[in-house]
Amino acid sequence: MADNLQRRRIVVNGIVQGVGFRPFVYNLARRYGLVGTVSNTSAGVEIEIEGIDLDRFENSLKNDLPPQAVLSSFATEVIPLRNYTEFSIGLSRGVGRVSTQIAPDLAVCPDCLRELFDPDDRRYLYPFINCTNCGPRYSIVTGIPYDREKTAMRRFEMCDDCRAEYEDPADRRFHAQPNGCPECGPRISLCGSDGREIAGAEQVVARAAGLLRDGGILAVKGLGGFHLACDARNEETVRLLRHRKNREEKPLAVMAADLEMARRLCRLDRDEEGALLSPAAPIVVAAARGDNGIAPSVAPFTDKLGVMVSYTPLHHLLLREFGGPLVMTSGNLSEEPICIDNREALARLAGIADYFLVHDRDIYMRGDDSVVMKMAGRIRPLRRSRGYVPRPIPVNGDGPRVLAVGGELKNTVCLLKENQAFPSQHLGDIKNLEAFGFFKEGIHHLQEIFEVEPELVVHDLHPDYLSTRWAGEQGILPVLAVQHHHAHLASCLAENRHDGPAIGIILDGSGYGQDGTVWGGEILVGDFSGFTRYGCLEPMPLPGGDAAVKAPWRTAVAYLDMAFEGNLPELPFMADHDLGPIREMVRKNINSPLTSSCGRLFDAVAAMSGGRQTIAYEGQAAIELMEAAGRGGKEPAYRWDIISIDDILYPGLRALIRQVAEDVASGISQAIISRRFHRTLIEMLVGAAERVREQTGLDTVVLSGGSFNNYLLLEGLIGHLEGKGYNVLVHRQLPAGDGCLSLGQAVIGRSWLLNNHR
Ligand SMILES: [Zn+2]
Ligand SMILES: [Zn+2]
Ligand SMILES: [Zn+2]
Numbered sequence: 001m002a003d004n005l006q007r008r009r010i011v012v013n014g015i016v017q018g019v020g021f022r023p024f025v026y027n028l029a030r031r032y033g034l035v036g037t038v039s040n041t042s043a044g045v046e047i048e049i050e051g052i053d054l055d056r057f058e059n060s061l062k063n064d065l066p067p068q069a070v071l072s073s074f075a076t077e078v079i080p081l082r083n084y085t086e087f088s089i090g091l092s093r094g095v096g097r098v099s100t101q102i103a104p105d106l107a108v109c110p111d112c113l114r115e116l117f118d119p120d121d122r123r124y125l126y127p128f129i130n131c132t133n134c135g136p137r138y139s140i141v142t143g144i145p146y147d148r149e150k151t152a153m154r155r156f157e158m159c160d161d162c163r164a165e166y167e168d169p170a171d172r173r174f175h176a177q178p179n180g181c182p183e184c185g186p187r188i189s190l191c192g193s194d195g196r197e198i199a200g201a202e203q204v205v206a207r208a209a210g211l212l213r214d215g216g217i218l219a220v221k222g223l224g225g226f227h228l229a230c231d232a233r234n235e236e237t238v239r240l241l242r243h244r245k246n247r248e249e250k251p252l253a254v255m256a257a258d259l260e261m262a263r264r265l266c267r268l269d270r271d272e273e274g275a276l277l278s279p280a281a282p283i284v285v286a287a288a289r290g291d292n293g294i295a296p297s298v299a300p301f302t303d304k305l306g307v308m309v310s311y312t313p314l315h316h317l318l319l320r321e322f323g324g325p326l327v328m329t330s331g332n333l334s335e336e337p338i339c340i341d342n343r344e345a346l347a348r349l350a351g352i353a354d355y356f357l358v359h360d361r362d363i364y365m366r367g368d369d370s371v372v373m374k375m376a377g378r379i380r381p382l383r384r385s386r387g388y389v390p391r392p393i394p395v396n397g398d399g400p401r402v403l404a405v406g407g408e409l410k411n412t413v414c415l416l417k418e419n420q421a422f423p424s425q426h427l428g429d430i431k432n433l434e435a436f437g438f439f440k441e442g443i444h445h446l447q448e449i450f451e452v453e454p455e456l457v458v459h460d461l462h463p464d465y466l467s468t469r470w471a472g473e474q475g476i477l478p479v480l481a482v483q484h485h486h487a488h489l490a491s492c493l494a495e496n497r498h499d500g501p502a503i504g505i506i507l508d509g510s511g512y513g514q515d516g517t518v519w520g521g522e523i524l525v526g527d528f529s530g531f532t533r534y535g536c537l538e539p540m541p542l543p544g545g546d547a548a549v550k551a552p553w554r555t556a557v558a559y560l561d562m563a564f565e566g567n568l569p570e571l572p573f574m575a576d577h578d579l580g581p582i583r584e585m586v587r588k589n590i591n592s593p594l595t596s597s598c599g600r601l602f603d604a605v606a607a608m609s610g611g612r613q614t615i616a617y618e619g620q621a622a623i624e625l626m627e628a629a630g631r632g633g634k635e636p637a638y639r640w641d642i643i644s645i646d647d648i649l650y651p652g653l654r655a656l657i658r659q660v661a662e663d664v665a666s667g668i669s670q671a672i673i674s675r676r677f678h679r680t681l682i683e684m685l686v687g688a689a690e691r692v693r694e695q696t697g698l699d700t701v702v703l704s705g706g707s708f709n710n711y712l713l714l715e716g717l718i719g720h721l722e723g724k725g726y727n728v729l730v731h732r733q734l735p736a737g738d739g740c741l742s743l744g745q746a747v748i749g750r751s752w753l754l755n756n757h758r
Contacts, residue, residue, distance in 0.1 A: 007036070007050040007081045010058065014072035015391065016045045017146035018103045020132030022089055023174040024066050029087040032057050039090030040145040042451075044073070050084055067133060068103055068279060072392070072420065089169060102141050102449060104387050105223045105367070107281035107311035109134035111172060116313050122161065125205075127314035128186050128361065130179065131172045134279070138390055139224050139365050140178065143448060148177045152362040159184035178361075186361035188314065193350045205314075208357050209321035217241050219331050219345055219353035223312055224367030224386040224425075225338035226331025226345045228353060229255075233324060235295040241327065242297060244352040247334045249616035251299035253283045253306040253369065255328040257319035262307050265292045265325060275372055275379045280387025281311035282370035284379075298327060301624055306371060311387075318357070330368050337428055337438035340366045365445050366438065367425040375711040376718055381735050382709055383410070385425040390449065392420035393733055393743060395494045400753045403443065403454035403477075404745035405467040406430075407484060407511070407738045409618065410706075413443050413467075414742035415452050416750055421494070421743050422446060423734060430466045439467065458482055458749035460741070462512035480752055482745045484511025485522045486531045488704035491744030492736075493527065496729040498700065500527030503534075503692050505685055505717065508705035508737065509549070509599030509618070518542065520597030520705075523649060523688050525696055528751035534692050535642075535649030536596035540604075543585040543592045552603035552621045553613040557582045558592065559604040563657035571664050573607055598707045601653060605660055605677050609670045619706065626710045629674035637679040642687055649691055651684040682716040689721065700727045706737035 017040055025038045025047055034051035049057060058076065112129045115121040123129045140152035148154055158166060162181050165173040173179045180186060190199040190207055199207040212218055215237045218229045228245065230237045232254045242248065256262040262276055266286040275284050288305035299305050310316045319326065330338045331349055339345040340363040346356060367386040372379050402416040411430045414423045424442040428435045459471035461481045471479045489504035504524040513519035521537030541558045548554040553573060560568055561583050585592050602622035606612050612621035638659040643650040663673050689701055701721050708714045721728045734740040
């Protein structure tokens with residue numbers, strides 16, 4: 001037997017800190033009668049293990065992981081025996097380079113939830129109950145290794161009971177860094193908008209629920225920041241919230257107490273329910289039930305509702321006490337980042353919230369709720385943030401470290417390190433100073449947590465984005481500009497671990513083109529090292545540039561003017577507008593840049609067919625046009641053509657616009673027009689892909705860009721392309737919109753460095 005006695009050092013990496021990994025190792029070692037140590041180091045979790053049959057131990061280590069743990073690397077070596085007598089958990093040590101990862105924030109687990117409502121438990125109704133399987137992580141961390149000293153919990157001294165749990169390897173709270181209880185942990189309080197406390201810890205939840213029932217608007221401190229909450233069934237209050245928050249029509253999310261309540265609000269399938277109850281607990285955009293009692297102003301003009309289920313213990317207490325669904329929207333003014341600090345919230349939200357439900361555990365990293373939707377057969381993110389970040393996206397290959405700063409709207413930044421990419425949480429629209437501040441915070445925090453010193457900063461080709469300017473002004477590292485749609489293509493390739501080249505069908509609102517025009521309906525061929533533009537939607541004028549983006553009717557007039565060469569037919573929507581100035585701008589080419597944007601094509605068709613004339617939020621006209629189509633109908637596509645000029649393919653828009661106008665003029669319903677339009681666009685894009693396949697022999701197609709949040713377009717294109725034998729790659733972990741840009745920029749940047757630019 002003694003012959004088999006061996007000692008090994010095992011170093012593992014991945015998400016192995018803050019997920020109950022060391023107690024798992026401890027219990028495993030005891031089960032197999034082994035001795036040694038386990039400790040968190042900044043090189044990973046290091047295990048020294050001594051005994052007989054260590055292979056069995058290693059197998060269990062790899063295969064029976066705690067639910068939230070993810071192994072990205074596993075290294076083992078035999079070392080000299082040291083004849084330990086027991087297995088112990090060592091202190092954390094900072095050694096050299098950091099390579100373990102922090103877990104995302106996790107929704108409260110079923111065990112903690114049971115204790116929360118157990119009158120005999122010492123944490124009965126305690127709003128901060130957590131364990132190694134749940135609770136805050138990324139939002140409270142200041143650095144790694146993940147230990148209490150490097151979290152917002154460092155100011156709370158554990159009481160004897162909590163410490164005993166914390167130090168007992170058999171306990172569910174063994175080394176649970178946010179561990180605490182009513183004696184020693186964080187506390188809640190309720191204040192008025194003047195900051196004065198109006199209820200102590202015992203009555204806070206009951207008082208808060210009462211204020212909500214009376215129509216009050218409550219700011220609630222959550223995991224990644226403040227929410228604004230109000231009764232989702234009270235139309236008057238919801239309208240007031242919209243008015244104060246300056247948010248006109250963009251749908252608001254609703255929080256349900258539990259799955260039962262969520263089911264009464266939306267028709268949910270198994271995947272959607274799974275997402276709601278997952279540790280990430282995102283907002284799930286699903287089909288709203290007609291009789292759900294939700295106030296009309298919560299999600300006007302759409303048949304969908306964004307719903308989530310309580311994910312912190314405080315939410316569970318509040319929702320249970322309130323007894324109905326609550327609007328839960330980011331605590332900010334429209335377009336600004338979510339508030340995290342108590343004083344910041346009081347200052348910035350004082351004009352919006354009547355009351356503040358706060359606590360004394362700080363949030364270090366803000367993060368909005370994530371948003372997902374089921375499209376093309378699976379749950380896909382529309383916004384990747386709390387609950388998912390900072391989980392890495394594995395990528396092929398290794399190479400220099402790169403920081404990519406994304407674009408402008410719905411922005412993220414991304415760090416690329418070895419074979420993993422770390423996209424940040426959703427940072428919002430980097431157009432104002434507050435959002436720009438959040439953008440800088442995001443970069444700083446990512447670099448801090450992962451101790452990454454990049455060799456290159458990559459930014460968008462657009463010279464005026466604040467992110468581009470930041471890249472140019474940081475003044476330390478070399479910079480590289482990457483074209484927007486190339487970044488989309490590369491992002492989708494990287495996420496799918498495909499090195500390309502591939503045909504990219506990239507459809508979105510706008511991106512700065514290499515020729516200085518606004519691109520957005522692109523047929524590209526490329527990989528990480530470069531791309532060629534094989535085609536684009538036929539360019540059309542955009543009268544007034546950004547002004548047209550906010551007023552789809554302007555785009556409709558311009559597209560009609562082009563399509564009919566000045567002889568406009570009379571259509572009902574025109575009655576409300578002064579067409580003259582727009583037509584003049586187009587004809588004289590005054591401030592009317594050309595664009596191949598897919599988003600603007602949707603706008604034009606929507607406005608022409610009686611949809612949105614002006615929009616209250618990005619993409620509204622296109623979303624409503626898509627929803628108008630419903631799911632039925634077998635109307636044929638319009639006739640379409642692809643024009644080829646100087647080797648560039650132009651799926652033709654003039655003929656398409658003319659046929660849409662004919663349908664509108666003859667009183668065809670918007671539902672039918674929408675279905676015919678979607679079908680035509682899909683057939684035309686597949687036709688373009690066919691032409692590119694003939695020329696290149698490529699049969700892998702990448703679909704990326706914000707237009708693929710349109711499930712009719714996404715599902716239609718996937719179906720048609722796969723029917724013709726293409727290998728179709730789409731996003732699964734990142735949004736198809738501009739939240740994915742930074743990953744694409746990062747892999748392009750690495751490729752550029754590797755191709756002898758270092
Ligand atoms: Zn728990
Ligand atoms: Zn305690
Ligand atoms: Zn884009």
